[in-house]
Amino acid sequence: MQHTRQPCRNEVITRRAGLEACMPCPGIRSGWRDQAEMDLVGGLSSGASLKTRWVIPIIGAFFVSSLTACVSVGGLYSAPGDTGRPAEEWLLRQRAEHEQRAMEEQGLIYEDEQLEHYLTQLARSLQPPEVRKGTSFRVKVIKNTSADALSFPNGALYITTGMLARLENEAQLAILLAHEMTHCNNEHALRALRYCRETVSAGSKLYGPGRGGQVPGALQWGTSPPALEAYLEELELDADRGALQLVLRAGFDATEGLKLIECQQRDLDKEDLEEASRSALHRHLEKRRESWRMLLDRWTQSEPRRLADRETYVAQVHRVILDNALLDERRGRFSLAEREVENYLAVRPNDESAYYLLGEICRQRGLLSDRSKAKKCYAKAISIRPYYADPYRGMGLLYYKEGEKTQARMSFQAYLSHAPAAPDKAYIEKYLTTCN
Amino acid sequence: MRKLLIVCLLGAVSCAATNRAGGLYEDSSRSFSIMIPQGWERVNIEKYLLITRDGPFSHYILVQDFNVDKKFNHTYKRFHRDMLPQETSEVIIDEISSDRAISSFQLCENVPITINTYDGFRLVFTYNTADGTGHKTLYYGFLIDDIFYSIRYNTCNGYNDQRDVASFQEVLNSFKVLHARAM
Numbered sequence: 160m161q162h163t164r165q166p167c168r169n170e171v172i173t174r175r176a177g178l179e180a181c182m183p184c185p186g187i188r189s190g191w192r193d194q195a196e197m198d199l200v201g202g203l204s205s206g207a208s209l210k211t212r213w214v215i216p217i218i219g220a221f222f223v224s225s226l227t228a229c230v231s232v233g234g235l236y237s238a239p240g241d242t243g244r245p246a247e248e249w250l251l252r253q254r255a256e257h258e259q260r261a262m263e264e265q266g267l268i269y270e271d272e273q274l275e276h277y278l279t280q281l282a283r284s285l286q287p288p289e290v291r292k293g294t295s296f297r298v299k300v301i302k303n304t305s306a307d308a309l310s311f312p313n314g315a316l317y318i319t320t321g322m323l324a325r326l327e328n329e330a331q332l333a334i335l336l337a338h339e340m341t342h343c344n345n346e347h348a349l350r351a352l353r354y355c356r357e358t359v360s361a362g363s364k365l366y367g368p369g370r371g372g373q374v375p376g377a378l379q380w381g382t383s384p385p386a387l388e389a390y391l392e393e394l395e396l397d398a399d400r401g402a403l404q405l406v407l408r409a410g411f412d413a414t415e416g417l418k419l420i421e422c423q424q425r426d427l428d429k430e431d432l433e434e435a436s437r438s439a440l441h442r443h444l445e446k447r448r449e450s451w452r453m454l455l456d457r458w459t460q461s462e463p464r465r466l467a468d469r470e471t472y473v474a475q476v477h478r479v480i481l482d483n484a485l486l487d488e489r490r491g492r493f494s495l496a497e498r499e500v501e502n503y504l505a506v507r508p509n510d511e512s513a514y515y516l517l518g519e520i521c522r523q524r525g526l527l528s529d530r531s532k533a534k535k536c537y538a539k540a541i542s543i544r545p546y547y548a549d550p551y552r553g554m555g556l557l558y559y560k561e562g563e564k565t566q567a568r569m570s571f572q573a574y575l576s577h578a579p580a581a582p583d584k585a586y587i588e589k590y591l592t593t594c595n
Numbered sequence: 596m597r598k599l600l601i602v603c604l605l606g607a608v609s610c611a612a613t614n615r616a617g618g619l620y621e622d623s624s625r626s627f628s629i630m631i632p633q634g635w636e637r638v639n640i641e642k643y644l645l646i647t648r649d650g651p652f653s654h655y656i657l658v659q660d661f662n663v664d665k666k667f668n669h670t671y672k673r674f675h676r677d678m679l680p681q682e683t684s685e686v687i688i689d690e691i692s693s694d695r696a697i698s699s700f701q702l703c704e705n706v707p708i709t710i711n712t713y714d715g716f717r718l719v720f721t722y723n724t725a726d727g728t729g730h731k732t733l734y735y736g737f738l739i740d741d742i743f744y745s746i747r748y749n750t751c752n753g754y755n756d757q758r759d760v761a762s763f764q765e766v767l768n769s770f771k772v773l774h775a776r777a778m
Contacts, residue, residue, distance in 0.1 A: 489689050491672030523682075525675040560677060585706045586681040 247352050248312070255311035262301065262317075269300035269320055269479065277475050281329070282316060282336045285405045294343055298336065300479060304486045304495075306426060310339035312348045320483035324499045325422060329472045330415035333406050341401030347394045354390050392443060396450050403454050413455060420448045429495070473506040481513055488516060493524045514540035515550050522553055530557055548577035552587070559590055568594035620644065621773070626660050626742055630769035632762040648762070653754045656766055661743045669693035674743055680707055683738050684716035687745075697722040710746070711770050713737045728752055733763070739772055746770060 262268060278298035286296065294314040301307075303319040310316050316339045326332050342348070399416075406413050424444045427437060473480065480503045487496035500517045507513065518536030521529035534557060537550035555570030571587050571594070581587065617633035622644075631637065631646055635656075638645045643659035645651065663674035670689045678686075684705050692700045704719040715737025723729050728751050736745040748763045 489670070490693055491670045491689065493671075523672065525673075525678075556679065556682070560679065583681060583705065586679075589707050 247349055247356075251312045251348050251352065255313045255315065259311065259315055267301050267303070269302045269482070271300065271479065274476065274479060275299055278316075278318065278332075278336070281333060282340060285333060285337050285409050286340060287405075287408060294340075296340060296343070302482075302486070304483060304490060304492065305430075306423065308335055308339055310342045312343060312346070314343055316340070316343075320479050320486065323476050324480045324483040324502075325426065326472065326476075327418065327422070328415065328469050329475075330406070330411040330413075331419045332472065333409065333411045334402055334413070334416045334419055337402035337405035337409075338398045340405065341398040342394070345394075345397060345401060347398065351391065351394060355387075358386070388439070392446065395443070395447060399447060399451055400454060403451070403458065407458060413458070416451050417448060417455070420444055420451060424448070429492075469502075470506050473502065477503055477507055481510070481516070484513075484516060488520050488523070491523075493520050496520050509543055511540040511543040511547055511550075514543070515547070515553070518550060518553050522557060530561075533557060546577050548574050548581065551577065552581075552583070555587070555590070559594070564594040626773050627658065627744060628769075628771045628773055629658060629746075629766050632765050635762065646766075648759075649754075649756070652751055654748070654750045654756070654759060656763060657745075657747050657749065658766070658770070659745050661745065663738070663741050663743060669695075674738065676738075676741065678738055680714055680716040680737060681705075683736060683743065684718060687718065687734065687736060688720075691720070691722070697724055699723045708735065710735050710737055711768055713739060713744075713772070715744075735767065742772075744770075744772070 275298060279296065282296045282298050296314045296316060298316045298318065300323065301317050301319045304321040305319055306322040306325050307319040308317065308322055316336065318335070322335070326335065403413055403416065424441065427440055427444070432440070480499050484496045484499035484503065487499065497517065497520050500513050500520065504510065504513050514536045518533045518540065521533035521536065534554060537554045540547055540550040551570045551574035555567050555574060558567035558570060568591060571591050575581065575584065575587055617631050617635060619628060620631050620637070621628040625644065635646045635648045638647060638651060643657055645655050645657045647655040663676060666673070667690045670686065670693045672686045672689055674683060674686060688702060688705070700720060700722040702718065702720045704717065706717050708715055708717040715735060718734040720734065721729065721731045730749055730751055732747055732749045734745060734747045736743060746767060748759065
């Protein structure tokens, strides 16, 4: 969508032959995948997350297709059996259902019924009774290490594993959910669609000279039409205002909203973003932080009734934190993974798999200073579960590289005795030959 | 006249894009040499050496040298100079399996192997690309000082030609590291 230049012959070969799929050749198509993935995810994104970088692309991708259909239909019409419903709303719901089905078919959903139940109940507890009957909210989790959240006009809310892993307590989670729910309650998707529609029909006001009436291919913070960015930013601020009211009414500590935004600002620098987008997002988050601070000044809150402690929250989401740490470790985001595992261990101090994962993170990071920590973690994992094979392997690799052949041999032998059909048996046997 | 011009232009373009080049391959921009099997042609792609006999959409052999300090496309993991072949193979697996452009990645084999005196690894894996094409790849890799070398043979959509076994073996056996160069 974003890159419209014609590919050269070699690029065509590269793509069609599936070469880029396994190329250690940076830059072939960085950015395309992310865009495509988020197009797939669709929906109206959270302004309360790093996801903000996708607010505009998603709205662009999500609404533009609907918009095209609307324009071709020409005005409002009723869906079959659904008399009187405006065309945009009907199209949005259709589109939302399509996107949600696609996510499920792609296997992007993190399957955990208990977690979904907890999140959905929390969301519903935020919704005041007079509004509750309007939209039935339900929350699902997406397997993705980015800190994102999305909402669809039909009340479906999605949070990524990365976001859940980075939240500090239930109050922050409540604020995030309330923000997304406000997008639905205030029909932001519909408003944004109508805004796009009106602006398109008004010609070049939105898209600038020479692009009047054209549907934008892709929109991104920092590179999108300023008028559209400003409009969407106003929707985000509106979602924050709505979120504040919901969490205050539910008795959560609203000051956690500031910490949430500040955490996103800090994490922004760790994300792979173009400089223009990063700067624009920093400005956007700063504006939201300032707005949240002013709202807090205006609204006096009595003593929060609901706890904001980390332990309560982590007790509910501990498994997803560890699973996300594993995803981060596989992607080589070692600092994030390390932080997540340590947070997890703070409330689950006897989980051997977490110690093993921490050991793996330290070993793979490849720093000399990490080696002793890695060994301690492996040793701790073994002390909790002596027949746990994998930590012996990690330990053996460290000793082997240090030239400690005797200890390496003992570790490798222990590994193979506990996992005689290990997939890397051939490597281990080769190391053992050298050690002997 | 116009038809002749078009034919000439097409001829020129195809000549520029590929080189019939059986025999020794050495290039000042690369730190390795290989023997290109007879009947195989080289496709000019700057970042790596790609040779094929029946076209890259059916099969190809790809050879690449890659500096350890370079970033990957999909994983944030990096090579380290003291990595064991097993560790480098795991980085490659993470790089490939993190690629969102492919699906159904399946690792069939990961074993240590010696590639013309160099200690390395061999991977066998399959995957699909977005257009539905199925791929199967034999991936050989090893690390020497600052450079990671990979030699892979890839087939698309079940392409199968027994001649390729001997051709790929010829490439493997002829592979030589020429010099460490700053890449």
